Amino acid sequence: MTPDPRIARFIEAHHVLTLATHADGLSHCCNLFYAYLPQRNAFVVTSSDKTLHAAHLRENPKVAASVVLETRTVGKVQGLQIRGTMRPPEAEEKAEIKKAYLHRFPYAAVMDLELWVLRPDYMKLTDNRLGFGKKIIWEAQNL
Template sequence: MIDERIAKFLAEHHVLTLATEDEKGPYCCNLFYVYLPQRNWFVATSAADTLHVRQATRNPRVAASVVLETSVVGKVRGLQLRGTMARPEGEERRVARNAYLRRFPFAAVMDLELWIIRPVFFKYTDNRLGFGKKIIWENDTNS
């Protein structure tokens, strides 16, 4: 089960930095996301011809981060994660599309190329709980 503080943090934000890699090296980009805590999915949309999608298609192991931008050390919060990224099919696609459009209704006019990131590791930092306080979650059965 995902710690409710992690799920709450993810619900308060909507952009993640995604890291992918291929034989030429690593790459990162920023994506709008919606997090579904009941399924432990991030849903994002991105075109198949983008570098990060081409890389994730060849190597689905990805990393990502979500961060609260602040210069106040006592308010620092952020999440780093590892997981896999894949295109949803069938019922998963329907669930992912509905969730994404609830969060971003303006996307209804777009051709949505949806992707699901399934985390296997979270490291959540929340300095409000104490300087450098980390909450770790790991589930290697999803990989």
């Protein structure tokens, strides 16, 4: 099930998410460039397997993330909160996922890409342009 088109448009308009992980009693966050695949409702990032968040993901694939529009104008505040799971791509989707990431970030072609896929099961978009504190919520079926 795809999210509300307003959520998808917000995701497409941005390119950095803040990822929060937790494992072994330690929480951690980091910022990652992402490509969004609307047909899969999935975020694709690249990150070294040697990072703390990658170690966390191997222990606990449950994550939270956010994408925000930074502004001081209260009437323009927008932000997306995400919960889901994050894992390396399945073998059959690796080519599509890599192509999508490189389409968004062509300079990454010179990197050794270690791809990860965030599959959301909950997203909440706050969009003050629609009214102060207006929220649009998407939840996956069968949680």
